[in-house]
Amino acid sequence: MPTFNEFVSTLKIDLLDFAKENLEEYKDELLKDGTLFIEKTKSDLERWTEGLATGALSTTDFEFLLKGKKDLAQMEALKQLGLSKIRITKITNGIIDVVVGSAVKTFL
Amino acid sequence: MIIKSRLTKIISALVFSLTIWSCSSISVFSPEAYKQAVDLKVESLELMSFATSPYDDNEESVTYLKTELRKAYEFALGRPNNELSTEQWEILINEEGNLLGGFLKRWEAEGTLSEMFVTEMQTLVSDAFDTIIGLESGKIDPSELK
Secondary structure: OHHHHHHHHHHHHHHHHHHHHHHEEEEEEHHHHHHHHHHHHHHHHHHHHHHHHHOOOOOOHHHHHHHHHHHHHHHHHHHHHHHHHHHHHHHHHHHHHHHHHHHHHHHH | HHHHHHHHHHHHHHHHHHHHHHHOOOOOOOOOHHHHHHHHHHHHHHOOOOOOOOHHHHHHHHHHHHHHHHHHHHHHHHHHOOOOHHHOOOOOHOOOOOHHHHHHHHHHHOOOOOOOHHHHHHHHHHHHHHHHHHHHHHHOOHHHHO
């Protein structure tokens, strides 16, 4: 008859494998999104500064665009926060599967 | 036997708590919300391209778009656990802000807007819609929770 300790040991190993797999994937996604946003902001600023210098953009236009970029950053942050929550929900659902799977492996 | 019974109770409680918690943290995917955002993105960018011409010539279209945007916001507001998407819509359509709402207000106030400003704002507004669409499409399909 398997003991509770055996179940805990199995569960620990299964959870560790699960966490490694999911967190690594999430870290990569976050880094990719963050880097893309910074690169885009840099090229936008270069273009807008040039537009300001040539007169294609007024000072009001330039300020409006900068503030718009700030609003966009807020929306992006909300998206990332939401996706994190979704990821946690998926991980939670995965944990449920791992717990049940470990229990089945140990006791049945 | 006692251990097994206790264990079953612990696992059941854990699974129950995790299930309840995971279901209440954020809204599930809504095909209607997704379509609304995609359609409004296309319509908004199209209308923005006319902002180099007089506002008065486009007033009717702007009024119509504003109504549709308001409907999308109200739809987001009415969905349970949907605070993040609602906040995104708020930022996008806020007339005091610097995305679509602010752009339309400025167009109305100034009559016409410069070509480069319009083009650059279209990119920002397009990216802004993409954050809404990206969050919605990332949500869990209700069928996955069954």
